[in-house]
Amino acid sequence: MSEPVTGITTPIRMEYRYTPGRTTSDFLKAMKGGRMEGRRCPSCRKVYFPARGGCSMCGREFAETVPIKETGTLATFAVVNVNFANRVIDLPYVTAEVVFDGADTTTMVLLRGVSPEEVRMGMRVKAHWIPKEEWDYSLANIDYVEPIDEPDAEYDSYKDLV
Amino acid sequence: MSGKLAAVLGTGQTKHVSARKDVSIAGLVREAADRALADAQLEWKDIDAVVVGKAPDMFEGVMMPELYLAEALGALGKPMFRVHTAGSVGGSTAVVASHLVQGGIHERVLTVAFEKQSESNAMWALSIRIPFSQPLVAGAGGYFAPIVRGYIRKSGAPLDTGYKVVLKDRLNALKNPFAHVHDHEITYEKIAESPLLWDPIRYAETCPSSDGAAAMVIGSEAAAAKQDRPVAWIHGTSVKSEPTMGAGRDRVNPHAGRMCAQEVYKEAGITDPFRQIDCAEIYVPFSWFEPMWMENLGFAEEGTGWKMVQDGTTSLTGEMPINMSGGVLSTNPIGASGMIRFLEAANQVRGMAGEHQVPDAKVAMGHAYGGGSQFFAMWVVGSEKPTS
Amino acid sequence: MRDVAIVSFAQHSQRREDTRNEVEMLIPVIREALEPIGLTSQDMGFTVSGSTDYLAGQAFAFVQALDAVGPWPPISESHVEMDGAFALYEAWVRLQSGDIDTALVYSFGKSSPGDVARVLALQLEPYLLGPLWPDAVSLAALQARALLDSGKATEKDLARVVSRSRKNAQANPYAQLKGDIDEAALLDEPLYADPLRKHDVPPVSDGAAVLILAAGDRARELSSNPVWIRGIDHRIDIQSPGSRDLTVSPSTTLAAKKAGVPKDPDIAELHAPFSSQELILIEALGLDETRTSINPSGGALAANAVMVAGLQRFGEAFNRINKGDARNAVVHATSGPCLQQNLVAVLEGSN
Ligand SMILES: [Zn+2]
Numbered sequence: 001m002s003e004p005v006t007g008i009t010t011p012i013r014m015e016y017r018y019t020p021g022r023t024t025s026d027f028l029k030a031m032k033g034g035r036m037e038g039r040r041c042p043s044c045r046k047v048y049f050p051a052r053g054g055c056s057m058c059g060r061e062f063a064e065t066v067p068i069k070e071t072g073t074l075a076t077f078a079v080v081n082v083n084f085a086n087r088v089i090d091l092p093y094v095t096a097e098v099v100f101d102g103a104d105t106t107t108m109v110l111l112r113g114v115s116p117e118e119v120r121m122g123m124r125v126k127a128h129w130i131p132k133e134e135w136d137y138s139l140a141n142i143d144y145v146e147p148i149d150e151p152d153a154e155y156d157s158y159k160d161l162v
Numbered sequence: 163m164s165g166k167l168a169a170v171l172g173t174g175q176t177k178h179v180s181a182r183k184d185v186s187i188a189g190l191v192r193e194a195a196d197r198a199l200a201d202a203q204l205e206w207k208d209i210d211a212v213v214v215g216k217a218p219d220m221f222e223g224v225m226m227p228e229l230y231l232a233e234a235l236g237a238l239g240k241p242m243f244r245v246h247t248a249g250s251v252g253g254s255t256a257v258v259a260s261h262l263v264q265g266g267i268h269e270r271v272l273t274v275a276f277e278k279q280s281e282s283n284a285m286w287a288l289s290i291r292i293p294f295s296q297p298l299v300a301g302a303g304g305y306f307a308p309i310v311r312g313y314i315r316k317s318g319a320p321l322d323t324g325y326k327v328v329l330k331d332r333l334n335a336l337k338n339p340f341a342h343v344h345d346h347e348i349t350y351e352k353i354a355e356s357p358l359l360w361d362p363i364r365y366a367e368t369c370p371s372s373d374g375a376a377a378m379v380i381g382s383e384a385a386a387a388k389q390d391r392p393v394a395w396i397h398g399t400s401v402k403s404e405p406t407m408g409a410g411r412d413r414v415n416p417h418a419g420r421m422c423a424q425e426v427y428k429e430a431g432i433t434d435p436f437r438q439i440d441c442a443e444i445y446v447p448f449s450w451f452e453p454m455w456m457e458n459l460g461f462a463e464e465g466t467g468w469k470m471v472q473d474g475t476t477s478l479t480g481e482m483p484i485n486m487s488g489g490v491l492s493t494n495p496i497g498a499s500g501m502i503r504f505l506e507a508a509n510q511v512r513g514m515a516g517e518h519q520v521p522d523a524k525v526a527m528g529h530a531y532g533g534g535s536q537f538f539a540m541w542v543v544g545s546e547k548p549t550s
Numbered sequence: 551m552r553d554v555a556i557v558s559f560a561q562h563s564q565r566r567e568d569t570r571n572e573v574e575m576l577i578p579v580i581r582e583a584l585e586p587i588g589l590t591s592q593d594m595g596f597t598v599s600g601s602t603d604y605l606a607g608q609a610f611a612f613v614q615a616l617d618a619v620g621p622w623p624p625i626s627e628s629h630v631e632m633d634g635a636f637a638l639y640e641a642w643v644r645l646q647s648g649d650i651d652t653a654l655v656y657s658f659g660k661s662s663p664g665d666v667a668r669v670l671a672l673q674l675e676p677y678l679l680g681p682l683w684p685d686a687v688s689l690a691a692l693q694a695r696a697l698l699d700s701g702k703a704t705e706k707d708l709a710r711v712v713s714r715s716r717k718n719a720q721a722n723p724y725a726q727l728k729g730d731i732d733e734a735a736l737l738d739e740p741l742y743a744d745p746l747r748k749h750d751v752p753p754v755s756d757g758a759a760v761l762i763l764a765a766g767d768r769a770r771e772l773s774s775n776p777v778w779i780r781g782i783d784h785r786i787d788i789q790s791p792g793s794r795d796l797t798v799s800p801s802t803t804l805a806a807k808k809a810g811v812p813k814d815p816d817i818a819e820l821h822a823p824f825s826s827q828e829l830i831l832i833e834a835l836g837l838d839e840t841r842t843s844i845n846p847s848g849g850a851l852a853a854n855a856v857m858v859a860g861l862q863r864f865g866e867a868f869n870r871i872n873k874g875d876a877r878n879a880v881v882h883a884t885s886g887p888c889l890q891q892n893l894v895a896v897l898e899g900s901n
Binding site: 008010012014015016017018019020021022023024025052053054055056057058059060061 | 570571618664665680
C-alpha cells in the first residue's frame with residue numbers, strides 16, 4: 001500500500017490596505033513630527049496613549065489632544081528569552097509597560113540600558129527615539145526606553161495600571 | 163436558572179496531540195462529535211442543531227470553516243451556528259448551545275469546538291504586523307508575563323507557586339487518557355529548572371499547542387428523561403466582557419471575571435462557592451492564572467489564592483480540586499480548551515470522569531477566558547436538577 | 551415563544567470608508583440607534599455582534615470593535631463569526647430565556663481593505679477546492695450559468711433584477727449604487743464573468759449596522775410601532791458546488807417554512823449579492839414579484855458590506871414597517887458560497 005497523504009502545503013497570500021482611522025492618523029502624524037500626543041476622553045477624563053478609535057470604557061470619541069512627556073514610570077515588565085520568527089532582537093530583552101507622564105494607560109516598549117536583573121517595577125524611564133531622519137508614521141519611532149536618574153515612583157502611584 | 167431546564171446528555175473529545183496528521187479538520191471534529199453521540203446513546207437524526215466554536219480562523223487558514231464542516235457534522239438541512247469570542251470561545255459556544263435548549267427552540271443541540279493548529283501557524287496568525295499597531299508583541303506570554311508579575315507584586319506569593327500548579331496539573335493529566343502532555347518524568351525540580359521564557363514565566367509553566375476537538379450534546383428536560391446514563395444539569399451560565407485596553411482596567415483581577423462568577427453563582431443558587439462547589443475546571447494557560455482565578459472566582463480572598471496552591475487545597479484530593487483533567491497546561495487546542503473545561507465539569511457531576519473523578523462530585527464549575535483577560539464564560543453543572 | 555421586536559435601527563452609509571476605522575464607524579451608529587429610545591449600551595441585557603477576521607486581515611478583529619460599545623462596567627456579550635443577521639438570531643434566542651428584555655446587535659465589515667472575492671474563497675473546503683482559489687464572483691457566475699441553462703431565467707431577467715435594484719436604491723441615502731437604468735441599457739454592457747455583467751455583481755462596500763431588540767411590553771414601551779419577529783429560522787446546505795443543484799436553495803425554502811413566511815408579504819428584503827441569486831431566492835421563498843415589493847432598499851446589489859448586508863436587510867424592513875409603509879416583510883440573509891446557508895425571518899408591525 002502506498003503512503004497516506006498526511007499534509008499538503010497551500011500557500012495563502014493576501015494583501016490588505018489598512019485604514020488607521022482618524023484618531024490614529026492624527027496620532028501617527030504627531031509621531032512623525034517627533035511629538036507624543038495622547039487623547040482625553042470627554043466622559044471619564046482619562047488620557048489614552050497611544051490614541052485609539054475611542055475610549056473603550058465609555059464608548060466615546062476623544063475630544064481633546066494632550067501632550068505626553070517622554071518620561072514615564074515602568075509599571076510592570078517581562079524579561080523575554082525567546083524569539084519569534086518575525087522578530088529578531090538580542091536575547092534576553094525586557095518588554096516594559098510604561099505609563100508615560102501625562103497618560104493614564106500603559107504602552108509596551110523595549111527597555112534598554114539596564115541589565116535584566118536590575119529592572120524593577122516603579123523605575124523611572126525616558127523614551128529614546130530613532131534618528132530623526134528615520135522618523136515615520138509609527139510608534140516605533142520610540143526605539144526603546146532607558147532608565148533615568150530619578151527615585152522610583154511610589155507603588156501606589158501606578159498600582160492600578162499594573 | 164433562566165428559561166427551561168437543560169442538561170448535558172453526552173460528551174466526547176479527541177486524544178489531544180501536537181499534530182493530528184491522520185485526519186482532516188472534518189475528520190477531527192467528526193471524531194469528537196461521534197464520541198459525544200455515542201456517549202449520549204443518540205444518533206445523528208436526534209440532533210436538531212449544531213453550534214460550532216473555534217478561535218481565529220487564521221489558525222487553520224480557513225475562513226468560517228463551519229460552512230465546509232456542516233457536512234461532517236451532520237448539519238445539512240439543520241441550523242448551523244458559529245461562535246468566536248477569542249480564548250473563551252469553547253465556553254461561550256456551550257452557553258449559546260444551552261440557550262437554544264433553555265429558550266425552548268430545540269430539544270437536542272450538538273455543540274463542537276476545535277482547533278487544528280498544525281494546519282497553519284498560530285504564532286504567525288497572532289503576530290501579523292499591522293503597520294500602525296504597537297510593534298512589540300512577544301506572543302501570548304509576552305502579553306501575560308507582566309500581568310503575572312503584577313499579581314506576584316500585589317499578593318506577595320512565593321515564586322514557586324507557579325511550579326506547584328504545573329506539577330499538580332501534569333500529574334493529573336497522567337490520569338486523563340485524552341490529555342496532550344503525558345510527562346511521566348515530571349518533577350518539581352525539572353519545572354524550576356526549565357528555561358525562563360518570559361520571566362517570570364518558565365517554559366514548563368506554559369500550555370502546549372494542541373490539535374483537538376471537544377463535543378457535547380445538550381438536551382431539554384424531556385430529552386434528559388429518556389437517557390439511561392447520568393446527565394449533568396445546567397444550573398447556571400454566564401458570559402461577561404470588558405474592553406482590552408481601557409484606562410484603569412484591572413488585568414490581574416478583572417472586573418468582568420468577578421461579575422461573571424457572581425452572576426453564575428446567583429443563577430445556580432450558590433452563596434458560598436468554596437463550600438458549595440465540589441470541583442472546578444478553570445482556564446489556566448500559564449501556571450500563575452490558577453491562583454489569580456481562585457481569587458477572581460471568589461474561592462479565595464484577594465491576595466490569598468496562592469495559599470490554596472501551596473497547601474494542596476486545589477489538588478485532586480484537596481478541598482477544592484482544580485483542573486482534575488490536567489487543564490489547559492496539559493492540553494490546549496485553543497478554540498476547544500474552554501469547552502473541555504465545561505465538558506470535564508459535566509463529566510465530574512455525571513460521575514464519568516474516569517481516573518480523575520472527584521469522589522461524589524455533585525456540583526462543578528467550568529470556566530473559560532480569552533483576549534487580554536477580558537472575555538469570560540462560565541457554567542455551573544450539577545448531578546441533580548436545579549431547584550432554584 | 552416570547553414576542554420579540556426590533557425597536558431601533560441605525561446604519562453607517564454603505565460605501566468605501568477610507569478615513570474611519572471600524573471603531574470610529576461604529577461609535578456614532580450605536581449612539582444613533584440608542585438615542586431615540588432613550589437607552590445606553592449599559593441598559594442592554596445582552597450585546598452580540600457579527601463580523602469576520604479575514605475581512606479585516608487580522609486575528610481577533612472583533613475585539614477592538616467592542617470598544618465602540620463602551621463595555622464598562624462589563625457587559626453580557628458574545629460574537630459570531632457570521633453575518634450580523636445571525637447575531638440577531640442569537641439575540642432573539644437569548645431573549646427567549648426570559649431573564650432579560652433588551653439586546654443590542656451590531657455588525658461591521660470593511661470589504662475594501664483586501665480583495666473581497668479572493669478573501670471569500672478561503673471559505674471553501676481547504677484540501678481539494680480551496681487551493682484552486684475559485685473566487686466568489688466566479689462561483690456565482692457558475693451558479694448563474696446553471697440557472698440560465700436550466701431555462702428558469704434569462705439574461706433579461708438578470709437585467710430586470712439589477713434595474714429594479716438601481717431604481718429602488720435612488721430613495722435609499724445609504725446605498726452605494728443607484729440610478730434610473732433600464733434593462734436594455736444593462737444588456738448592452740459587456741460580460742464580466744460570463745454570464746454575469748459587472749452590474750450583476752455587488753459593489754465593494756464598507757459598513758456597519760446596529761439594531762435594538764426588546765421583548766414583550768418592554769418593546770411597546772420603547773417604540774410606538776415595534777416591529778415583531780413573528781418567525782425566524784436558518785438552515786445550511788452542503789458546501790461543495792458540485793454536490794448540489796445550484797439553481798435552487800432548499801435551505802432557504804426549509805427556513806421559510808419553519809419561519810412561517812406568509813403568502814404575499816408587503817415587502818421582501820433579500821440578501822442576494824448577485825442578481826441571479828435574487829431570482830433563486832424569490833422562487834425558494836414562493837414570492838410573487840407583482841404582489842411583494844422586492845428589495846425596496848435596493849438590496850445587496852446596491853450596497854454589500856460583507857457581514858453587514860444580512861443584518862441590514864432587517865433594518866431596511868424595520869424602517870418601512872415602523873414608518874407604516876408596509877405591514878409585514880420577509881427578511882433573508884445568506885452566508886457561504888452560492889447561497890449555502892440561509893436565514894429567513896418574518897417581520898410584522900404592531901398597528
Ligand atoms: Zn472614557
